[in-house]
Structure formats: structure tokens, C-alpha cells
Amino acid sequence: MSALLEIANLNVHFATPDGDVHAVKNASLTIQESECLGVVGESGSGKSQLFLAAFGLLAGNGRATGSVQYRGAEILDAPTARLNTLRGSAVTMIFQDPLTSLTPHMRIGRQIMEGLMRHRHVPREAAYSRAREMLDYVRIPESARRMRQYPHELSGGMRQRVMIAMATITGPDLIIADEPTTALDVTVQAQILEILRALKNDRKTAIALVSHDMGVIAGLADRVQVMRHGEIVESGAVDDVFYAPRHDYTRMLLDSIPKAGETPAPVTAVGAPLLTVDDLQVSFPVKDVGSFGGLFGKTRSLRAVDGISFTLHQGETLGVVGESGCGKSTLARAVLQLLPKSGGRVVWLGRDLDAATQNDIRKLREDFQIVFQDPLASLDPRMPVGVSIAEPLKALEPHLPGDTVRQRVRAMMQRVGLDAAWINRYPHELSGGQNQRVGLARAMIVGPKMLVCDEAVSALDVSIQAQIVALIRDLQAETGLALIFISHDLSVVRRLSHRVMVLYLGRVVEMAPSDALYAGPRHPYTRALLSAVLSPDPRLERQRKRELLAGDLPSPLDPRAQLTFLKSRLDQPDYRPRLIEEAPGHFVAEHD
Amino acid sequence: MSVPDIAIAMPEPRGRSLWVDARRRLLRNRAAMAGIIILAAIVLLALLAPLLSPFAYDEVNYDLISCAPGWWPVEAACSAPGHIFGTDAIGRDIFVRVLYGARVSLAVGLVATVVSLVIGVLYGATAGYLGGHIDGLMMRVVDVLYSLPFIFFVIILMVVFDRNFILLFVAIGAVEWLTMARIVRGQTLSIKQKEFIEAAKAAGVGPLGIITRHVIPNVVGPVMVYVTLTVPTVILTESFLSFLGLGIQEPLTSWGVLISDGADQMETAPWMLLFPALFMAVTLFCFNFVGDGLRDTMDPKDR
Numbered sequence: 082m083s084a085l086l087e088i089a090n091l092n093v094h095f096a097t098p099d100g101d102v103h104a105v106k107n108a109s110l111t112i113q114e115s116e117c118l119g120v121v122g123e124s125g126s127g128k129s130q131l132f133l134a135a136f137g138l139l140a141g142n143g144r145a146t147g148s149v150q151y152r153g154a155e156i157l158d159a160p161t162a163r164l165n166t167l168r169g170s171a172v173t174m175i176f177q178d179p180l181t182s183l184t185p186h187m188r189i190g191r192q193i194m195e196g197l198m199r200h201r202h203v204p205r206e207a208a209y210s211r212a213r214e215m216l217d218y219v220r221i222p223e224s225a226r227r228m229r230q231y232p233h234e235l236s237g238g239m240r241q242r243v244m245i246a247m248a249t250i251t252g253p254d255l256i257i258a259d260e261p262t263t264a265l266d267v268t269v270q271a272q273i274l275e276i277l278r279a280l281k282n283d284r285k286t287a288i289a290l291v292s293h294d295m296g297v298i299a300g301l302a303d304r305v306q307v308m309r310h311g312e313i314v315e316s317g318a319v320d321d322v323f324y325a326p327r328h329d330y331t332r333m334l335l336d337s338i339p340k341a342g343e344t345p346a347p348v349t350a351v352g353a354p355l356l357t358v359d360d361l362q363v364s365f366p367v368k369d370v371g372s373f374g375g376l377f378g379k380t381r382s383l384r385a386v387d388g389i390s391f392t393l394h395q396g397e398t399l400g401v402v403g404e405s406g407c408g409k410s411t412l413a414r415a416v417l418q419l420l421p422k423s424g425g426r427v428v429w430l431g432r433d434l435d436a437a438t439q440n441d442i443r444k445l446r447e448d449f450q451i452v453f454q455d456p457l458a459s460l461d462p463r464m465p466v467g468v469s470i471a472e473p474l475k476a477l478e479p480h481l482p483g484d485t486v487r488q489r490v491r492a493m494m495q496r497v498g499l500d501a502a503w504i505n506r507y508p509h510e511l512s513g514g515q516n517q518r519v520g521l522a523r524a525m526i527v528g529p530k531m532l533v534c535d536e537a538v539s540a541l542d543v544s545i546q547a548q549i550v551a552l553i554r555d556l557q558a559e560t561g562l563a564l565i566f567i568s569h570d571l572s573v574v575r576r577l578s579h580r581v582m583v584l585y586l587g588r589v590v591e592m593a594p595s596d597a598l599y600a601g602p603r604h605p606y607t608r609a610l611l612s613a614v615l616s617p618d619p620r621l622e623r624q625r626k627r628e629l630l631a632g633d634l635p636s637p638l639d640p641r642a643q644l645t646f647l648k649s650r651l652d653q654p655d656y657r658p659r660l661i662e663e664a665p666g667h668f669v670a671e672h673d
Numbered sequence: 674m675s676v677p678d679i680a681i682a683m684p685e686p687r688g689r690s691l692w693v694d695a696r697r698r699l700l701r702n703r704a705a706m707a708g709i710i711i712l713a714a715i716v717l718l719a720l721l722a723p724l725l726s727p728f729a730y731d732e733v734n735y736d737l738i739s740c741a742p743g744w745w746p747v748e749a750a751c752s753a754p755g756h757i758f759g760t761d762a763i764g765r766d767i768f769v770r771v772l773y774g775a776r777v778s779l780a781v782g783l784v785a786t787v788v789s790l791v792i793g794v795l796y797g798a799t800a801g802y803l804g805g806h807i808d809g810l811m812m813r814v815v816d817v818l819y820s821l822p823f824i825f826f827v828i829i830l831m832v833v834f835d836r837n838f839i840l841l842f843v844a845i846g847a848v849e850w851l852t853m854a855r856i857v858r859g860q861t862l863s864i865k866q867k868e869f870i871e872a873a874k875a876a877g878v879g880p881l882g883i884i885t886r887h888v889i890p891n892v893v894g895p896v897m898v899y900v901t902l903t904v905p906t907v908i909l910t911e912s913f914l915s916f917l918g919l920g921i922q923e924p925l926t927s928w929g930v931l932i933s934d935g936a937d938q939m940e941t942a943p944w945m946l947l948f949p950a951l952f953m954a955v956t957l958f959c960f961n962f963v964g965d966g967l968r969d970t971m972d973p974k975d976r
Contacts, residue, residue, distance in 0.1 A: 414871075417875060419871060419874060419875060443877050443879065444877075446875065446876065446877035447877070450875065450876070451872075451875045453868050453871070453872060454868075455868060458867060458868040458869065459868040459869050459871075459872045460869055460872070461869045461873070461886075461887050461890075461891070462869075462891070463890045463891060463971070463972075464886075465694075472873065472876050472878060472886075473876035473877055473878075476876055476877040476878040476879070476882060477876075477877045520872075523872070523876065527877075
């Protein structure tokens, strides 16, 4: 029996203004029937281009050579008409961003039915009932209603499920899943992976799973290929690659994943806290679109941060964990006075910031700085990095002579591991990791007492992530910096934080010293979050029974959403679960 | 023997500004440099006009009415060897009139555009950055000004004040900045959402610094394109006003006036249309090249 897909000596070149880019070098792989092949690599390793090239989906300036055989027939450079009958029926794809890969103006139902009607010539009524079955299969409740909705009305996890339904409805032999869970929260990721696993086991569909995340691969793949700079550096059965990696690069990838037991020792809180946040609230007005297109719609308020209190001492790191929409970024911005709060107090070194004028706060920015998630977006594309780094100095200490500023910029660049000769480079000329070092240098140059890292390493490859985390740790050890480290990634938070605070819909559900939290989570939401974290351990992943949360995050506009874990109080919709100190320093919100 | 340390001998790189980079890139852009050189030549010709021709711009010669230049290849009713671009319907030299027309057209085009650029960019960037009620108020003012009929507005200006040259700038500038303000405001609104603006705020940069250092450099691309479209529009608007008798008055002239006169006699005396039209077309082309070049030079991704 021949392989389902056989790629031999595939080369992909791109003609760019900077010359020829050899994106995939001599890649060969096979996928057997009903097998899951994991392809791992960091950004730029050519892992996505490999599959795009194989099915004739390269960008206009790309060129592929070599051989791609589907069931023994050559398909590389096959006529588009033939590829079209193959793509979408026998081979389907799931992409990373489910919003951009769904057509915004078409109802969900029509998009799912389209492939079936086009490729299988199924009549409309039959296609409709098949589509509803598929939605049930991917566990989307109320499928009849969902069929009539538009993509923007669904959450990210729902949309990805719709993508899977679309990809599966024609009964393909092979699904190519390109980073299918990267844009999703951990708990949703776990749900999506469950569906993919069911596809593979029940329907005997082969899956090519492309991901940068070793944990995603570990649980699902039968065989693994590791790619680096366009080359396949290691391939083999999943257990062999994970437990006995032969190539240095594979070993490095596995080593840079944060593991248990690396939690820093808790700091003893001495003296008064640097920062005290007391019952902080931030709400945004949300317009209900009325019959007159929003003009006369009622305004409701969305409580993004709904009464959060904590303190932060010098040299301490507070990890803030939660899924998208839990208010963690809003919290950071309100603490830093970048957003107006609607209630509560922020006290900095004993001084209530409510009483401070705009100008006072601007001066106080020497003390608290922030590093953002997207290193490229947070730097002005028209400023050389040296100017960006100097900016806080120029704004906060305008009297400094130009020479001193330049010296401090160069010293700071060297401190964060950048070549001082790059002072004139523009952000687009540097890599993501280097740009994040620039962002860190910009925040550190005024010598702040507190640094907020808002998902500061989330957009980076794992190996770079580990370097930046180490750098932040060093800077903290040197300067006694207090850190608020915000991330959706529980394992990264674990590496840095002395204490961890778990947020759910703008409220704290659990706050405890790191060790206590990771070893013995008490709130059901924390337990679900921790159980959804993937580890790069295939045997563990295959056996593990997850505590899955059913469905999506409830809408934060729903006043009863706060009582998801306290169903016994549902008759009092305004009730807010209280925090109870169950052990010294270990606070848990009331739950059933 | 000691080996000299090369790394120490190298000069330390100094910080560069956007503008220094932009100039360097502009100098390397051939089309833009050619445009700048030709524009400079036209400006020079216009300034030196009295020295370049033996005729005055208002010198009437009834013996040489609608005469072709001496070198004109086609048989014409009358030929005037001394007039290199020929003469017009009352025997004035077209060469010197084209150059005097250049003074008026370029002055109106550039001054009105610069005025609209400065007002429009500052107004639009401020409205867009501040947002909220201030933005709403500022943009409603723009809407009200937009709704005034242009010709009506000019006639009122001409009646209230006396008709003069400066008023022409004011009238055109007062209308052109409105579109500029709208474009800049739209761009500012989208740039305001970018993370680097928040980063600048967190770094302690004040609102004025954010507008001048971050917002304006990032709206330059679309603005430059719009400017290169504005200069031709303004030159054409001027000729339209002159045609109605509200702009430049005889014997002074502009390219717009010369072209509209020449168009009337296109069949009998094509040189009367050809030369002013050629000058105007070349000028507008050059503005477009320079505009494209400026937009590219302001984009650091295009090194």
C-alpha cells in the first residue's frame, strides 16, 4: 500500500527584493492513512510553507521544485482545476486565525455547506442536515441558531470549531492543521485538541499537525518531524523524538520549555508595600445596537476589572494569569494610570494616585514602566531603536545633555544583550526577540521601581522566550525591581513569579504563593486552567484525563457570569463571590 | 609588539534622526531628484523672465497678431522669427507670458498648498488625537465650512475686501485644508490605536510630543500623496477663478488663463495652447514624482 502523501526533495524558493530566499530545503516526508504527523519548528522554519507549496498555495513570488505524490499521483505543479478538486474535498486545511479564514459576510451554515455542495454535489437540504450534524460533532450547542450567525458573532474557539466542521464535512483523507490552537486560550485549546483526537480515532482521518508548541504535538502525533531554517533536522516516532532526541536543536527546543519546580523562592515582604491596589474597578461603556443603528441604543457598562485588590513589595513578582477577556491587560493599564478607573484606589509608595495631577503622574512614570506583548507594534516604525530607547529619558529628564543620553542608551542596549552598533537600526530590521529587548531597554532606562510585563514573551518562540525570561530575572536580581508579570501561559508565569493571581472575568478567583498554587489549586477554574496546560511528554499527554470546562467563557455583560462557579447563589444575580483565606497567603474565591 | 584594537578605533555610531535618513534616501531617488531639478529650473526661468526676453509681458504688437514662431515646421499665416514661442491674439510674446504665468501659478499652487498642509495637518492631527467631544466639534466646523458653496464664498470675499492677489491664496487655502484635515484625522484615528502610541504615553511623553514625534511622521505617506494632488488642483482652481474674472486680471496672466485662451484658437494657432500646456504638464509630472519620492523617503522600510 502506498503512502497517502509522499513529499520528496521539496524545495521552496521565494524571490524577494533582498534576493532569493530558500525557505524549504530538500524536505521529504510521508504521511500514512489515518496517521498524525507532527511538524514542529520555530517561526521562519518553513513548516507552513512546506504544506502550502505541496498543495499549490504558495504566494506569487514562490517557486516549488521536487515531488509531491498524493496516493501515488504527482500533484506538484498539477493544473489548478485538478488541485481544486483535491483541495477542499480529499485534503482540507485548518489555519491559525479562524476569523481571517472565514468569510465575514457569509453565514456560518452556508460556509460549511459550500464545500459539500460543490465537491460532493449534495442537494441543499441534505447538505443542511449534514452541516448541523457536523456542528454537533464539533460540540457547538444550538446548531440551528449557529448556522444563521455570522463569523464575528462567535468566539475564537467556536470559530475554530466551525473551521474544523468545514474541513471535515467532505470526509477528507487528510487534514492539514496549521497552528490550529495558537490563537486560542489554554482551556479552549484543550477542547479543540480533543476534537482533533476524536477525528483521528473515530474517522480515521490523517492529520498533519503543524505547530511551534511541543506540548500540542506530544499529545496527538504518532510521528514527529523537527524543522529548522527550512530543513528537516530530525524525524521519528513521537516517543523517540521526545525521550531520546538526537539532534541538538530538538534538545534545545525541549529544554527551553519551562518545567515544574523552577519557581523562585518567595520573598519576605519587608516594610511598606510599593504598590497597594484596593478594590480597583474599570468599566467600559458598551452600546447596545438599537433599531436606529446604535445612535439611540442604550449604553451598558462592561466591568472589565471588577474589584481587584493586591499589594506588591520591592523585588517581588506577582504573576497575573487568566484567559483572554479576563481583564488582565485592563488591570495593568489602570494600575499604570493609562486608563481611567471607575472605582477603588491605587496607592504608590503611600501616595494615593487619585490626588495626583496628570503632570505628577507623568513624572511618576520614572518609577513604573511597561513592556508590551507585540514587540514590533509597540515600537514606532519610523524611529531608529536608539531614539525609541532614549524616549523616556528625553521625556522625563529633558535637562540631560545629548551625550549623556547616548551613553546611557548604549550602556542599556549592551545590558539587555543588544549590539550598541544597532542604535540606528529600525524595528523592522530586527527580529522579534531583539525588538523585545529594545522594549525592555526602553522600559529600564529610567531605572523604574516597578515593571509591568503585559504578555511580554507570549509572541516569541520558545527558545527566545527562555532568554527573555532569564534576562528579566537578571534585571530583577540586579535592581530589586518589582514585577507584575501578566500572561496566559501558566508555565512561563511559574518561572518568574513569587505569587500568582488568577483572574476570571475581572475578579480574582485565587491568589497564592506560586508553589502552593501550582501544587494544590483549590478553585475549580484554576484546576481547569492547570489541567489544560500541555506538557512535552507524550506518554503523560496520552493518558491524561483533563478537567475540561464545558463551552465558552460566559459573556462578561451577563451579570450572572460571576456565579459560574457558585451556582447555589444564582438566585442573587448581584452577589459577588468573596475571597477567603484558606491557608496563610492562599486566597480562594467562594465556589460550590 | 601590540596589535591596535580595531574595535576601539572605529567611530562610535551616533543616533540618527528620521529627517537625516530621509534626505539621504531622497538624494538616491532618481525620479524625485530629476523632478526637483526640473522644478528648480522652471522656478529660475520664472524669476529671471525679464532678463531672458527682449519683450515685456504686456507689450502689444498689432503687426504680429497670432504669429507662429520662426522655427514652426508647418506653414502659418504669419511668422515672427524673434518670438521663440510665437505671439498671441494681440501680438504679445508667448514665451515671456508663459514665464510670468509660471510666477502666478507656482506661487498660488505652492503657497495655497503649504497653507492647507500646515492648517490641515495640525487641525486634523489634534482633532483625531484628542478624540471625543473635541473631535466632534472640530470636525463639525469642517463640515459647515465644506457646505459653503466655493464660488459664493469667493465672491463674498471679493466684495467684502477688495479684489487682490493675496485674497486668491486665502480663498483657495481656506477650502483645500478641509480635505487635508479630514484625511489626517482619519489616519490619526487609526494610528492612535497602535501600541507604540500607548508605549510613548507609558514612557511619559506628553500629548504634544506624541502628536509631533509619533503621529505626524506616521501620517506623512498619505499626506504627501494628497499634497501632490493638491498642487495641480489649486493651479486649475486658480485658472477657473481667473476665467470667471475673479482671479488674475489682464495684463497679468497665469498658466490657467493662457491655456484657456489658447484652447479657443487651438485650430488656427496651436502654439498658443501648446507651450503653456507643456509647461504645466511637465510641472505637474514633476510634483507627482517628487511627492512619490518624498513618501518613499519617509518610510524607513524602504532603505
